[in-house]
Amino acid sequence: MNASFNPAIRQSFPIAGMTCASCVRRVELAVAKAPGVVAASVNLATEAAEVTFDPAAKVDAAGVIAAIKGAGYEVPVETSEVGIEGMTCASCVRRVELAIAAVPGVLKASVNLATERATIETLAGAAPRAAIDAAIRKAGYEPRRGDAGATAGTDSRKEAHDREMSHLRRDLAIAAVLTLPIFVLEMGSHAIPALHRWLAMTIGQQPLYLAFFVMATLVQFGPGLRFYRKGVPALARLAPDMNSLVVLGSTAAWAYSVVAVFAPGVLPSGTANVYFEASAVIITLILLGRLLEAKAKGRTSEAIKRLMGLQAKSARVERGGEFVDVALEDVAAGDVIQVRPGDKVPVDGVVLSGSSFVDEAMISGEPIPVVKSEGAEVIGGTINKTGSFTYRATKVGADTLLAQIIRMVETAQGSKLPIQALVDKVTAWFVPAVMVAAALTFLVWLALGPEPAVAFALVNAVAVLIIACPCAMGLATPTSIMVGTGRAAELGVLFRNGEALQSLKSTQVVALDKTGTLTAGKPVMTDLEVAEGFGRDQVLSLVAAVETRSEHPVAAAIVAAAKAEGLALDEVGGFEAIPGFGVNAVVGGHRIAVGADRHLARLGIDVQAFAEAAARMGEMAKTPLYAAIDGRLAAIIAVSDPIKPTTPQAIRVLHEMGLKVAMITGDNRRTAQAIAARLGIDEVVAEVLPDGKVAAIKRLREGGRAVAFVGDGINDAPALAEADVGIAIGTGTDVAIESADVVLMSGDLLGVSNAIALSKATIANIRQNLFWAFAYNASLIPVAAGVLYPISGTLLSPMLAAGAMALSSVFVLGNAMRLKRFKAPVREVASMTAPVLAAAGSETTP
Structure with a gap:
């Protein structure tokens, strides 16, 4: 990366x-x-x-x-209507049409001024109603509620999946009812001579074959018609697919049987055999395989369904001075929302009044509810416990944190791993090669096979066509990805792309940021020593005033200490932040500089007077900062950021997995070394600026080592992007999360080992699937072609070939589903079973 x-x-x-x-x-x-x-x-x-x-x-x-x-496929398109208020002329119509058409996923928008309605064509599930409504509002108009809007992507795909399942069940039932009598009577008469004699005496061979013809034809062009609709056009385009193989195989068996029944004279003597049972069973078994595949594929997307289930369905929004229940999609940014005991928080926002405890386990993994009062941020999908409060919506629709999590999981599930490239290369020529193999099989058996050669040639060629369908190859990788990333989400690990899922397993070095990653990210001021001529309260007041303008956690610790001592903080002017160095400002007529020793060195101020104090603080893993007032060294300030409770265990587990652990920080070297010694970290890179972290990643990568970097701050974004895999602490900044490949929602480092273990399990599962799919085809195509016949007299009938083909796909899907039972190597102190998905199964009102 x-x-x-x-x-x-x-x-x-x-x-x-x-x-x-x-x-x-x-x-x-x-x-x-x-x-x-x-x-x-x-x-x-x-x-x-x-x-x-x-x-x-x-x-x-x-x-x-x-x-x-x-290419012969369809793109599902939805048509919906939206009422629009505020249009007065043709220019309004054009404006609204252009605004809606600009929404991703919208194919066409037609607005009628007379009816005040817009008819919209969208890709199925690609343009949610909320996005269309937002575009209309941005154009200056108001979407009218109560109209049928675009269906949400998950719902539309579920409807399409349910519809396909219904059609498959119907077709399979029809095929099975018609195929069973053919199979039982034809195969039974071969296995049981008495049954054969009874059928010949009571029904007769020709009437029996006519009945077989009727039932097999109904199967072939009833439930089997779905294969013709796709397979024949693909053949016409000289781009055959699986449907083409089924069509060729089943039609060959059916057509040969029709000739044998109605015009046996055109066939060589002794070859007028019927294979109606083969053509019917082929279609029935492949339909059964399709149904089992559809069921399994439906289960692979359970993670998304459960995530969607975390969303509230409605919200109590202030309208005209009173709170009324409205649909979730009606909530807009800026709305005031009331949350009562037991309610789900509908969207993200900031508390205006009231207080309560909110269960945020779906995000943080922390089972203890968090207190929320005026000014606190709340997250959509979390559960209010005891109190009641009102808050202002800040993020709605696709902008909420839960929607972003869903989008991350969907993106990861839709990713294609580098390992898939091999499959793509093989399948590019696989189906045509199978057709060539089937043709050669027919010609070889026709020329060299025993009598009746035509019958042997037909049966073996059909078996080759049927058994070689590459369904299992196509499902091997994506199903494992879907199940693996869904299970990861349950464990609070979000893979933002498939490449990270594959490359994370090869990690050899895990590089960690310090603040907010190894530590809690909420430092406290522990020491303040002033130089001669300065008063403690004066220095703390001036420094804290400057730090009110900074968002750095260290600044917050100093401000909190000043407020705790009741000191007044003056107005700040001329504030300047220098990333990686410190800050400058003017307070009460004094020029103040606060930062690391390198910051004061740039200003020409010598800090040697505090060298002994700095050494002592560094040995205690405290970060020393220096303050200068009007160009004179005024004080040294020590701030300590407590190490997270699970950090030592996380480092130990990474070592047990055979990984090297490095720390990259902009902090003082002495402090960094002290923390590294306490935690057993292997390598330390300290006192680096943001671009220095990128250089450090490159150095760690020397020797061909794969490096994963874990960070949470804005200054970590370049390093997250540079690393082979960037892992962001989910409690960190949006910039860091956007720059990362993997997000740990709990903010706990134990998630790193869980992510690596899951990556290894998923890739192993994919390799098992690919081995099975390739080995299956490589081994059974020759068997179907009849290579074992000269040795042992073994032939693979088309019926068994169809059953084996269906089972290969079911095996691959079943193997992928095993990832749902993946057990995390370590469990986090804060109960990592709770984040994101497990919350969906434990939503109870107090």
């Missing part, structure tokens, strides 16, 4: 109709050729394409959709 930021525009496109890895490859190649597209990544499990557009070019969603349709 490098420090540059990619300004490219990304948009997700849902895709319907993909069934295997070759579909994925075909869509990616088609979309990559669309105008303005820089890259395209298609995920079979999420059934979506993540498309990256050139920021210099216009986003051409229509071009991407045309490319997807040209």
Whole structure:
């Protein structure tokens, strides 16, 4: 990972109709050729394409959709209507249309002035109603409530999934009812001679075959029609997929049987055999496999469903001087909201009045409710306990913390890992190669096989076509990613992209920031020694006044100490912050400078007078700061940031995992060395500026070592971006979180070892899936072709091939689902089972 930021525009496109890895490859190649597209990544499990557009070019969603349709697949599109108030003329109409059309995911917007309604076409689930409403408001108009809006992405995809499940159940039931009599009577007559004689005497062979023909034809062109709808156009485009293989295999068996029943004379003598049971069973078993796949794929997205379940459905918002219940999507930033005992907090905001205890376990992992009073921030999805309060909404819709968490999980689940590149290369030629293999199988058996050669050739060629469907290959990676990242979210670990999930397992060095990462990030002032000629209260008052303008935790500690002593703080002027050095300001006519020794050195002020005190403080892991008043050294101030309770255990666990641990900090070297000695940290890089942290990461990487950096502050963002994997403490700043690849929601370092362990488990699971998928095809295609026949007389019937093909996908999905039972190697003191998802299962009112 490098420090540059990619300004490219990304948009997700849902895709319907993909069934295997070759579909994925075909869509990616088609979309990559669309105008303005820089890259395209298609995920079979999420059934979506993540498309990256050139920021210099216009986003051409229509071009991407045309490319997807040209490849033979569909892009689900929703049409909705929104009422709009405030329009008066045609220019209003145009303004609203342009505003709505600019929302990502909107394909077309048509506004009618007479009816005051907008008809909107959107990609399924891509443009939530809240985003459209916000665009209308930004244009100067008001969306009218009570109208059918765009369905939320999760709901629309769930509806589509449920609809597909219903169709699969119906088709499978029909196919099974029609196939079972054919299978029982045909195979039973071969296995039981008495049954064969009874059927011949009571029904007769020709009437029986006619009945088989009717039932098999109903299966072939009833439930089996879904394969023709996709497979035949794919064949026509010379881009065959899994459906094409099913169509070729089942149709060959069915058509040969039709000829054997109605025109046996055209076939060589002794070859007029019927395979209606094979054609019907192939379709039935593949439908069964599709149904089992759909069920398992539905379970892989449970993490998103549970996250969505954390959201409140409504809010009590002040309207006209009284509080009324409104739908969550009606809440706007700036609204005043009332929260009663037992309520979920609807959106993010700041408390205006009242106080209560709020359960924030879903975010912090801390089981003890947090007190909230005037000025405190509250987070949407958390649960109010005993009291009542009102607060002003600051973030709504997609801007809330919970929505960002959902977006992170969705992004990670839709990612494509580097390991998937191998699958893509193979599947690019796999299906055509299978068709060639089937054709060669037919020709070899026809030329060299025993009599009836045509029958042997047909059966083995069909078996090759059916068993080689690359469904398992396409599902091997994305299903593991979906389940693995979902389980990670349950443990309070959010992977922001799939690459981090793969690369984290290779980490050899974990580099840690100190403040807010190793320590609590809430330092306290412990010492203040003044130089001769200065009074303690005077110095503390002046320094604290300057520090009121700084957001640094050390500044907050000094201000808190001054307030605790009841000192008055004067107005501050000319404030200047120099990152990595200190601050300058003017207070009460005095020029004040506060910072590290290097800051005063830049100002030409010698700090040697406090050398002994600084050494003593450093040995006690206290951070020394210096203050100068009017160009004279005035005081040395010691601030100590307590180490988090779980930090020693976290360092110990990382060492047990065979990892080296380094600390990179801008703090005083003596202080850093003291902390490192207490914690057993292997390497220390101290007194570095933000760009120095980047250089330190590069040095740690020497020798080919993979480095993960853990930080929480704005000054950590460059290092987070530079590291092979950046891990942000979720209680840190938004900039740090945005720069990271992994976010630890609890703020606890034990999450690092959990993240690494889960990365290793997920990648191991993917490799198991890929091995099974590749080994399955590599080993069974030759068996289906009949290579064992000369040795042992073994042949693989098309029916068994269809069953094995379906089971291979079910095996891969079942193996991926094992990640749901992943156990974290360590449990955090603050009960890490609680964050994010576990809260969904424990929401109770007091």
